[in-house]
Amino acid sequence: NAGVMQNPRHLVRRRGQEARLRCSPMKGHSHVYWYRQLPEEGLKFMVYLQKENIIDESGMPKERFSAEFPKEGPSILRIQQVVRGDSAAYFCASSLGVDEQFFGPGTRLTVL
Amino acid sequence: GNSVTQMEGPVTLSEEAFLTINCTYTATGYPSLFWYVQYPGEGLQLLLKATKADDKGSNKGFEATYRKETTSFHLEKGSVQVSDSAVYFCARNSGNRPGTASKLTFGTGTRLQVTL
Numbered sequence: 533n534a535g536v537m538q539n540p541r542h543l544v545r546r547r548g549q550e551a552r553l554r555c556s557p558m559k560g561h562s563h564v565y566w567y568r569q570l571p572e573e574g575l576k577f578m579v580y581l582q583k584e585n586i587i588d589e590s591g592m593p594k595e596r597f598s599a600e601f602p603k604e605g606p607s608i609l610r611i612q613q614v615v616r617g618d619s620a621a622y623f624c625a626s627s628l629g630v631d632e633q634f635f636g637p638g639t640r641l642t643v644l
Numbered sequence: 645g646n647s648v649t650q651m652e653g654p655v656t657l658s659e660e661a662f663l664t665i666n667c668t669y670t671a672t673g674y675p676s677l678f679w680y681v682q683y684p685g686e687g688l689q690l691l692l693k694a695t696k697a698d699d700k701g702s703n704k705g706f707e708a709t710y711r712k713e714t715t716s717f718h719l720e721k722g723s724v725q726v727s728d729s730a731v732y733f734c735a736r737n738s739g740n741r742p743g744t745a746s747k748l749t750f751g752t753g754t755r756l757q758v759t760l
Contacts, residue, residue, distance in 0.1 A: 563745050574750040629745045631676040631737050635687040
C-alpha cells in the first residue's frame with residue numbers, strides 16, 4: 533500500500549510565478565491536511581480538506597494561497613504570485629478521519 | 645489557542661546513553677498527543693501516540709506517557725543508537741472530541757545527534 537505521495541519533490545519558481553503542489557493521499561483516506569515548514573522551524577498547519585470540502589482553513593494566508601481536493605484526483609495547494617518568503621517545505625498528510633495522520637515526503641519550494 | 649513547547653536542541657549524546665526530550669502542551673480539550681520523527685530530507689514519521697491521560701505510547705524502544713496533571717508528554721529511550729539521529733517533534737491535535745480528525749499543532753522540534 534503506497535504511502536502519501538507528493539510531487540514535485542523540489543520546485544523552483546521566480547518571484548511572481550505560480551506554484552502548484554500536488555498530494556495523493558493513502559488509499560482509502562479522504563482527509564487531507566497541508567502544513568508548511570520554514571527552515572529550522574516546526575510545521576505550521578495551513579488547511580484541512582475532506583473530499584470536495586474545506587473543513588478548516590484557519591492557517592491559510594488570506595491572499596495568494598488556495599487549496600482544493602476534488603472528487604477525483606490529488607489535492608492541490610496553489611500559490612499565486614510567489615514571493616521569497618514562500619520558500620519552505622510543504623507537507624501533506626492524510627487520514628481516515630481519526631486522529632492519526634500520515635505524512636508525505638514534502639515539496640521543497642524555492643523562490644528565486 | 646493550543647500550543648506545544650519542546651526543549652530546544654540540539655541534544656548530543658553518546659551511543660547507549662539515556663534520552664529524554666521534554667514536551668508540554670496547553671491543557672484545552674481532550675487532545676491526542678504524538679511524537680513524530682523527521683530524518684534529513686524526508687517527511688515526518690509517526691513514532692508513537694497516546695489518546696488519553698495515563699496512556700503510554702511506545703515504539704522502537706521509545707516511550708512517552710500522557711500526564712494530564714503536569715500537561716507533559718516527555719519522550720524517553722533507554723539506550724540511543726546512531727541511527728536515532730533525527731529531529732523529533734511533539735504534537736497535539738485540537739482535542740475537541742477524542743480520537744477524531746483535526747489539525748495538529750507542533751512544537752519547534754528537537755534535533756538529536758548520537759555519536760559513537
